[in-house]
Amino acid sequence: MSAAALATRQTAALAWRSIITTLRLPQAWFPALFFPLVLMAIFTASFGGAPGNIPGFPPIRGFLDFAVCGAIVQGVLIAGTTAGAAFATDIEHGFFDRLVASPTSRVSILTGRLGASVALGVVQALLFLSIAAIFGARVEGGFWGIVVVVIIAATFAAAVGGLGVYLAIRTGSGEAVQGMFPLFLALLFFSSAFFPLATMTGWYHAVAAVNPISYLVESMRDEVLGGATIWTALTGIGIAAGLAAISISASAITLRRRLRVAS
């Protein structure tokens, strides 16, 4: 078997392992579904009358259509934090050592974990869209709109997964990675994930306006609410890909440094 084929197989096997260990541990997947969905429900119930009544809101059919993309991004953030924590636990408990002491390709250690995050991100996006659809939401962008939303969610999942791995290697502690979560959540709340930029004022608006997550969510939202163009889609994909490039490079560099110092 060629080195590339072997690495691909190892990546798939490690991704599979990450996915099944996530699914078998309710505390690993439950928060990533529960909190965003509850928040989505609360917002929809609270602000159901907002569109059309509150200045700054775009003309939309219902608040659920507006809220679903923020929920997807929030779910991906939670799942990514959990994945990072799981990677840190692998380091703490020695699974990482077992991998390093075997001929597992060093790339697969990273791509296996990220592959699982991407796969779970796809499932999460589709699940959230389906649940929103059941309660009356509609993706105006149709099939390709869904594809774009899923691609952005999956790419963003890779970005968050990369950040999780980076933090895991730097701290070597699952609790420390989990402890970063409020910070990520703040990053999400200081964006237009849940409310449009136009309704915000002062410094809050200023922060949200420079937060890349704002534009990432908005490009997803354009697909759901209508008005998306190839450029809005590429903006979202580009932001997610850019974030992924940064976080994955950082995690690859720290992983390599760790392995160099170690081995």
Place this chain on the structure above:
Amino acid sequence: MSDQAVETQDLVREYKGGVKAVDGVTLNVASGGIFGFLGPNGAGKSTMVRMLTTLLKPTSGTAIVAGYDVAKHPDKVRRRIGVALQDAAIDPYMTGRELLRLQGVLHGLPRAECRARAESLLERVDLVDAADRRVGTYSGGMRRRLDLALSLVHEPLVLFLDEPTTGLDPVSRVTLWEEVRRLNREHGTTVFLTTQYLEEADQLADRVAIIDGGRIVADGSPSELKAKIGFPMLSVVAADGSTPDDVSRVLATFGEIVPGAVERGAAVRLPGGSTAMADAVRALDEAGVRFAEVDLTEPSLDDVFLASTGRHLGADDDVSE
């Protein structure tokens, strides 16, 4: 592979702050045997194993494992070694069978072979019934056996076991010893095991090196090591009518008295071995010293440790727990 499974030359690992966990270790481990690396906690055993298994880079010196330099060809070493580290690193949410198959894939075995190896190893370590249970439900002994099986998926030439029985109950410990012996006997796998238990080294290993403070303080077969430090010890317990001093006075003419070894009597290291024992007993009799018990004990590895480091191997207390 050459006839040496492990060869190190002046191996050093220095941690930040200048602490040398391993301080110039030169070691040769012949292929086909069971090598026991004995030392107390913090002596440098695990650091040594981490270097030999490519997990840690030596600060200086060389290590050749299974024919390849760990620093220059870590990948070649990794293909040829099996590793079961301390605190069995096992995913609690996966089943034994899943983990064995995963390990096979990581080693690049074809799919069919992964399955076949998993089945035969499950059988070998007696985990067939538990194969589809999550590892989180396994007992400590079952985990160690699975860990051992995991390290054997690719049929390694050299197997590294870092404190394989620490924390195990005596029955599980003996089961694991038997498995290691069988592996060595039937498959010719060289076993490099670290332990803080004298008994384990004595029972399992055909060669032992004792490490303390990062340096090898003794190296040889258990019987060689014991013979080197000496003479068997004759202990005599005084009976009514005689005092320990009476016993001691007579025994002192046969060798060096071991202070404090016998509570109501005395003990002496006998250069003449068991032959001298008869003379000593006769001398006691002729001197009119009454005694109740006479016992001749061969030196233990603890005596070796004591002689080499001036301390008892304290961790050995755990064995009786």
